[in-house]
Every structure is written in structure tokens, then in C-alpha cells.
Amino acid sequence: MDFEIRDSRPIWQQLAQQLRQRIVTGVYPAGGRFPPVRELAAEAGVNPNTMQRALGQLEADGLLITNRTLGRSVTEEVQVLEGMRRQLAQERVEEYFADMKTLGYSRGEAAALVEEGRRGENEQ
Amino acid sequence: MSSELVTCKDLWLSYGTVTALSGVNLTLAAGRIVGLLGPNGSGKTTLIKLLNGLIQPTSGTVTIQGLTPGPKTKAQVSYLPDRPYFADWMKVGDMLDFFEDFYLDFRRDKAEEMCGRLGLKKNVRIRTLSKGTLEKLQLVLVMSRRSQLYLLDEPIAGVDPAARDFILRTILTNYNEDGTVLLSTHLISDVEQVLDEVVFLQEGHVILHDNVDAIREREGKSVDALFREKFRMGGQGGKDNVW
Numbered sequence: 001m002d003f004e005i006r007d008s009r010p011i012w013q014q015l016a017q018q019l020r021q022r023i024v025t026g027v028y029p030a031g032g033r034f035p036p037v038r039e040l041a042a043e044a045g046v047n048p049n050t051m052q053r054a055l056g057q058l059e060a061d062g063l064l065i066t067n068r069t070l071g072r073s074v075t076e077e078v079q080v081l082e083g084m085r086r087q088l089a090q091e092r093v094e095e096y097f098a099d100m101k102t103l104g105y106s107r108g109e110a111a112a113l114v115e116e117g118r119r120g121e122n123e124q
Numbered sequence: 125m126s127s128e129l130v131t132c133k134d135l136w137l138s139y140g141t142v143t144a145l146s147g148v149n150l151t152l153a154a155g156r157i158v159g160l161l162g163p164n165g166s167g168k169t170t171l172i173k174l175l176n177g178l179i180q181p182t183s184g185t186v187t188i189q190g191l192t193p194g195p196k197t198k199a200q201v202s203y204l205p206d207r208p209y210f211a212d213w214m215k216v217g218d219m220l221d222f223f224e225d226f227y228l229d230f231r232r233d234k235a236e237e238m239c240g241r242l243g244l245k246k247n248v249r250i251r252t253l254s255k256g257t258l259e260k261l262q263l264v265l266v267m268s269r270r271s272q273l274y275l276l277d278e279p280i281a282g283v284d285p286a287a288r289d290f291i292l293r294t295i296l297t298n299y300n301e302d303g304t305v306l307l308s309t310h311l312i313s314d315v316e317q318v319l320d321e322v323v324f325l326q327e328g329h330v331i332l333h334d335n336v337d338a339i340r341e342r343e344g345k346s347v348d349a350l351f352r353e354k355f356r357m358g359g360q361g362g363k364d365n366v367w
Contacts, residue, residue, distance in 0.1 A: 005317050008345045010337035042297050045289070046317045047157055050337065 003044035011046060015054035023063050023074055024085040034064055034072040129154045129273060129304050130175065135184035137170055137328075144170040146328040147184070152304055154272070157295070159315055159336075159347075160308040162325035163355050168308040169206055171325070172275050175306070176203050188273060199228065202269040206277035206308075208258055210250045216261065217246030223265050235268035238294065256287040263291050267298040274299060276307040280314060292318050313348040322347055324354065 005014055019040075022028055028035075035043075041051040055072065058064045062080045064072050075081065100110035130152040137145040145167045152158055160168050173179045174186050177193030188197040210219055216239065223230045239246075242260055253261065263279055279295070280288045288311075296318055299305050309315055312322075316336060324332040331354070332339075339347050 008340060008349065010340045011317055012337055038297075042293065044317075045293060045296065047296070047320055048301070049156075049320050050317070053337070 003046070005044075005046070012050050012053040012057070015044060015046065015051060016057040019054060019058055020061070020063065020084055020088060023058070024081055024088060028074050030074050030078070030081060031076040032074050033070075034074055036071065127153045127155070129189060130306075131185075131187045131190075132171075132174075133185045135171075135174065135186055136182045137167075137174065137179065138182045144328055145174075145181075148328070148330055150323065150330055150333065152306065154304055155302055156320040157299070157305045157318055158307070159312070159319040159322040160306055160325065161310065161312055161322055161347075161351060162308075163310060166325040167328045168325055169277055170328075172203075172277050172306070172308060175273070175275055176201060200272040202227075202229075202266050202271035202274045204262060204266045204274075204276040204279055206281075208262065210258070210262065212249070212251040214250050215246065216244050216248050216250070219250070219261070219265060220246070223268070227269050229270040231268050231270060234298065235264055238264040238268070238298075242290075256283045259283050260287060260290060260294075263294055267294055270300050270303075272300070272303045274303065274305040274307075276305065278308055280309060280311055288314055312351050313346070316347050319347075324351065326355070 003015065003018055005011055007014070037048055037052050037055060040055075041048040044051065055064060059066060059072075061084065062077070063075055063084060065075055066072050096114075097107050097110055100107075100113070105113070128151055130150070132148050132150040135145055135148040135150075136143070148167075148171065160171065162168050170179070174181055175188065175193060177198060186193065188201065191197050193201075214222075220232060220235055220239075223235070224232050239261070242257070242264070244257070244261060250258065250261075259279070259282070263276075266274065266276070274295075276295070280291050283291065292315065295305060295307070307315065307319075319336050321333065321335045322339070323330055336347055339350060343350055345353075
């Protein structure tokens with residue numbers, strides 16, 4: 001999974017979002033060492049100061065723990081990780097509803113379509 | 125402030141009757157990657173040449189760490205001109221020797237390692253290199269210096285996307301973190317994500333100087349989109365066309 005800067009939002013926010021995804025999906029395992037800023041910046045092809053800002057946000061989220069001597073590591077707190085996973089899921093649900101609204105579907109109708117899709121999958 | 129690296133005060137430059145810079149005021153801090161953006165003929169190359177001491181201002185001042193550009197600043201400024209400047213009878217190895225002789229801050233091991241990655245042999249003549257490879261070689265040599273200020277004039281113009289990627293990554297992974305990179309271009313979408321801040325030049329004036337993410341936050345659009353808007357719609361003044 002590569003970093004992608006696709007839209008007009010601030011670059012650091014897009015990086016933070018993609019790093020959250022990597023953390024909750026275990027690309028960087030809980031309690032494990034987190035790569036240094038310069039390494040991540042080089043991988044993403046972005047300015048190190050911008051990557052630094054994204055990591056600052058992840059620290060504020062509680063996903064990253066900074067130790068003066070050991071550098072950064074991913075939190076071991078399952079609750080924090082699970083909470084973030086849930087938050088990312090909810091954001092996508094909201095995106096889905098917003099997208100369906102442009103097609104003229106209400107939230108109820110959009111939810112019914114999801115249920116229909118789930119049943120269809122079960123039948124296969 | 126001690127972190128101020130470059131200061132331009134009411135800087136004017138005229139070539140005969142043509143005014144290239146009209147009262148530029150600009151301060152650049154240390155440790156930043158700065159994009160110098162503007163259409164052709166907006167004064168980008170002129171500003172870079174002034175910082176480099178290649179030309180003298182008509183009026184106003186330019187200083188680097190408080191010093192007027194001269195031998196002392198040149199020892200700390202690494203410059204990539206906007207056109208090839210290597211003698212074409214030389215070999216790649218000659219250029220390495222040349223840079224090593226000339227600049228105290230040249231890191232030969234770094235340059236050799238990058239040449240190796242590009243597959244550039246020392247006994248190859250400059251004349252035989254393709255345009256893209258020559259641009260990459262020039263950039264490798266310039267970025268192998270450990271300088272306070274890197275002045276890169278159109279480092280990615282006229283090369284293919286893969287070469288562009290190599291060049292941007294070379295800049296990102298090799299610049300001195302305490303130093304500043306000033307990079308001029310009109311290909312903004314390619315460089316936007318490597319920049320801390322941008323300076324927009326229009327007809328010799330600085331019309332905008334801000335952080336990339338601050339612009340995105342405030343305007344709700346990328347710097348590239350903002351640039352297109354400013355210079356499509358704002359450029360109706362008759363002077364905008366250089367010819």
C-alpha cells in the first residue's frame with residue numbers, strides 16, 4: 001500500500017489518515033517500533049516537516065508513543081486501536097451516505113441497499 | 125532572527141529598459157524546502173542569479189546569512205543553473221574531481237554512490253549523455269555538497285516522469301536538514317508535496333508567500349489549482365505575455 005496524495009486537503013492530514021489505516025490494520029504492529037520520520041518521508045516522497053506534522057497528529061490521537069531514547073512505537077492499548085478502527089469505519093459510512101445522497105437516496109434507502117447487498121452475498 | 129537565511133529588501137533589477145524584479149521583499153528561514161513559482165518571464169531565474177551573485181541588483185539589497193553574495197556565500201551555496209553547464213569533452217569522473225577540488229563541502233562518497241545507482245560510469249563522456257541523464261548527473265553533483273542554501277533553477281523541466289521522480293527523491297534524501305532548498309519551477313503538481321512553502325512571483329513582484337498546507341487549509345484547494353487560477357484569471361495585464 002503506497003502513500004497517495006490525491007485531493008486538495010492539507011497534505012499532512014492525508015498522510016495522517018493513511019498512517020492510521022496502516023496502524024489499525026497491523027502494518028505497524030501494536031507495541032512495535034515505528035519507522036523514523038525521514039524514512040517515512042522518503043517512502044511517501046514528501047517533505048520531512050510535513051510527515052513530522054502527521055506523526056504529531058498520531059501522537060495526539062494516542063496511536064503513537066514517543067520515548068526519548070527509543071524513538072516512536074505503536075501503542076499497545078487495544079482500546080485505543082479499536083476506537084480508531086471504529087472511527088475510520090464510521091468515516092467511511094458517512095462518506096457512503098454522502099455519496100448516495102448525490103444519487104438521490106436518503107440515509108434509510110441507502111442503508112436498505114446495503115442490507116440488500118449483504119443478503120445477495122449470502123445467497124451466492 | 126538567527127534562523128533567517130536569505131533576506132531581500134526592496135530588490136529591483138532592470139535589464140536596460142526591461143524590469144525583471146520590482147521591489148522584492150523576501151525572507152527565507154533555514155531548514156525549509158521552498159518552491160519559487162511563476163510563469164515564464166516572472167523573474168524566477170533573475171532572483172536566483174542575484175542570490176548567487178551572478179548579477180548585481182539595480183537597487184535594494186540581498187543577503188545570505190547577513191552577507192552580500194560573494195566568495196564567502198558561494199562556498200555555502202550550491203547552485204544548479206537552468207541550462208547544462210558542464211564542458212562536454214569532460215568525463216563523469218572529471219566532473220567528480222572538479223567538484224571535489226572546487227568545493228570543500230563536496231561529499232565525494234555520496235556522489236559516487238548516486239552515480240552508481242544511476243549506472244553512470246566514470247569514463248563516460250558528458251557529450252554522450254542523454255538530456256535526462258545529464259540533468260540527473262548535474263543534480264547529483266549539486267546535491268552532494270553539504271550547503272546552507274541550494275538554489276535549483278528548474279531542476280525538473282524537460283525530463284520524463286521517472287527522471288523527475290529520481291530528481292525529487294534525490295533532493296529530499298540529500299539536502300542538508302539545517303539548510304534551505306529554493307527550487308524554481310512551473311510544474312507545481314509534481315513538486316507540491318516536497319515543499320514546505322511557496323513563493324509566487326508575477327511580473328517581478330512577490331504576490332504570495334505561504335506554507336503549502338496553510339494554503340490548502342485556507343483556500344480548500346491545492347497550490348497547483350491556486351496557481352492556475354491566479355495566473356489564468358489574474359494575468360490579464362498586458363505585460364503578462366513575455367513577447
